[in-house]
Amino acid sequence: MKSTVQVDNLEVTLRGRLAQREYQGRLRHLDAPIPGVVDFSSNDYLSFSQNLILRKALITQLGVSSEKTPLASSNGRALGSGGSRLLDGNSAFVEQLERKISEFHRSEAALLFTSAYDANVGLISCVPGAEDVILYDNLIHASIHDGMRLSRATRKISFAHESIIRRVRESEVDLKKNGGSMGVKDPKGLESTLKQLIHSDERVRYGESNIFICLEALYSMDGDIADLQYVCDMIEYLLPNGNGYIIVDEAHSVGVLGDGRGLVCQLGLQDRIWARVVGFGKAIGCAGGWFINVQLLWFFLLTTIFLTLGGILCSSIARLYLINYARTLIYTTSMSFPSLASISAVYDYLISGEAEKHQQQLQILIQHCHVKLRSLYVRFKSGAAGLSVPDCASSSPIIPIFTRYPKSLARHCQTSGFMVRPIVAPTVPHGQERVRICIHAANTIEQIDSLCQSIETWLRYLGTMQAADTRGKSQIGDAAEAVLATGLREKLEPKL
Ligand SMILES: Cc1ncc(COP(=O)(O)O)c(C=O)c1O
Incomplete structure (x- = not known):
């Protein structure tokens, strides 16, 4: 057991750090919502x-009105899943849901994680190898940074966000006519950064090192939209050996863009993007709820245990790789049935066209x-x-x-x-x-x-x-x- 002096020392250290944050005007607080x-x-x-139709659909999915709940596909578990996906936490229900989601987003396969945060960390930490390079947007979400910290890749290079936003690039020029350049001048931009890398590293040039390009579809703080068509054209042109792998975080764009399918589908680029991370806690609306309807009080209790789920849309082989190596999938209890049922209800709504x-x-x-x-x-x-x-x-x-x-x-x-x-x-x-x-x-x-x-x-x-x-x-x-x-x-x- 630690002595009081040690504990006090730690408290002093923590207080000092917090005081410094406060002095810098960066101290964070948890604020209760203002009613x-x-x-x-x-x-x-x-x-x-808050959608009433979706609430009703969820109640039906949960089967609460009947004694014989339709829970066979979730191993009879109405609440927690019972363990990690690799042990007792898998079910026919989650696998069916993954098929429904992958079909809707026109992907070969899908794998659910307990959050988009976990999906990003799991993916980025386990896929790039030591010889590979990660190129990431300098405004990319913290979860990609955390994945990169855990990654074996030694080269992680940021590029200027503006370089992939259409409105700030120069007018579009034909890649082939322009020697592989889209007319971008920014020396810190994606195109320039990649060209420097190709120039300086022959393993990259000859397709022996993989290049992972991480970006978001719809940026959460700036609200701007990546020019994915340009990124795909440019990567394929500059890396003709096929060693460029684009990863798009669609956390904020699913539900909103492309009839709910996201930006990649809106642009028809699903076969040119290596992996997409989708979040169900934003437009999909499944990040818990604040249901105060008295008749639905039990439901409120259930929703308080909801998690913010996320998923990865990718090939079947990438899915199997993640099942084997993504630690944020392997070493955590998988999603509860109410969480899965809420996502399932929303996807049914999207598929039916009712969300339009x-x-x-x-x-x-x-x-x-x-x-x-x-x-x-x-x-x-x-x-x-x-x-x-x-x-x-x-x-x-x-x-x-x-x-x-x-x-x-x-x-x-x-x-x-x-x-x-x-x-x-x-x-x-x-x-x-x-x-x-x-x-x-x-x-x-x-x-x-x-x-x-x-x-x-x-x-x-x-x-x-x-x-x-x-x-x-x-x-x-x-x-x-x-x-x-x-x-x-x-x-x-x-x-x-
Ligand atoms: C771009 C982006 N990716 C991933 C996440 C993580 O999403 P989740 O809340 O599902 O963990 C967020 C959350 O704010 C985000 O903005």
Whole structure:
């Protein structure tokens, strides 16, 4: 047993680290959701986690109304799975579900993990070998970084995110006519990085080392969409020996893009992408629930044990390899039956075409929000907030509002009844702090208008502060924050 002195020393160390984080303004807290606020923050893009039809479908899947529950396919287990997938946790139900999912996404095979986080870590940590190279987008999700830490690959090279986003690349040029270049100038971009690698390493050049290219389809913080067609064309052109393997994280794009099938299917690239990671905790809406309907209280209890599941779409041989080597699959208890049943219910809904109306409604709302925010940008771009919003309307439900004062703006929106979140460094690079807005199918035009009205109020207020403040720009946000925090916002608003 450790002595009190040792424990105290550890506590002192931990306190010190936390104090440093706090000093840097990076201390994280768990916030309880504010009741009654309009959701412009969660990843539940299609609002499926609150969808009544899906709730009913799930109840049917769970078979709760009958004594003889249809659980034979889950080994009679209504709750936990009983163990790791490799021991007692496998079932006919999960295998059927994997077949349903792989068919829907036009993949040869699928393998379910307990989360997309685990899927990424499992995949990246066990597939690349010591001689292989991982090229990853510098904005890639933390789970890929964690997988890379565990990977045997010694070369992990980042490339500039912008280089795979269509709007910032130069206009498209025919690869063959242009000597294998798409006209990209960025020396840190994917194309330049790969060319340098090919030039300096003959094992890469002659197809003896594998190159894994990791990117996301729809980026969770920037809301921009990767130009996968360009990436596929370029990789195949520069690595004609076929040693380029593209891995696309579709955590945020399934459900939303390509009739729910994701970006890869939307572009018809499923045969040119080596593996896709799909998450069921975002648009698929299966990351637990907050069901407060009294008749469904038992259901609430069940849903509290839901996990955020994820899966990998890949070839049958890659699936078998992962079953043998992916430690995040092997050394963990597999998914519970209610988790699987919820995913199954959502996929039935997607397959039936019923989800289309939600996807269409979501797109209408996205376009409306984009127009409103652009109009704010045009009017306030030279103001104190340092406001910027993406200039091209896309089908992404994630819209970042860049500002110098994301915490102040987010707090203002929250106190006005809208849940939005500030995203600051280190989650995003310094200087790219923003408020992240997520649109959901169940939001309304009126809610979006009110949110934009609230943002406008904040911008006007900041303008007033700027005019009055003689202490310099750097303190405007702090002053705004202090005023908002002390609840004076309402008093100030009539003056604006
Ligand atoms: C791009 C991306 N990949 C993977 C994950 C992990 O997903 P999950 O919540 O299913 O573990 C996330 C979660 O935020 C993500 O944004």
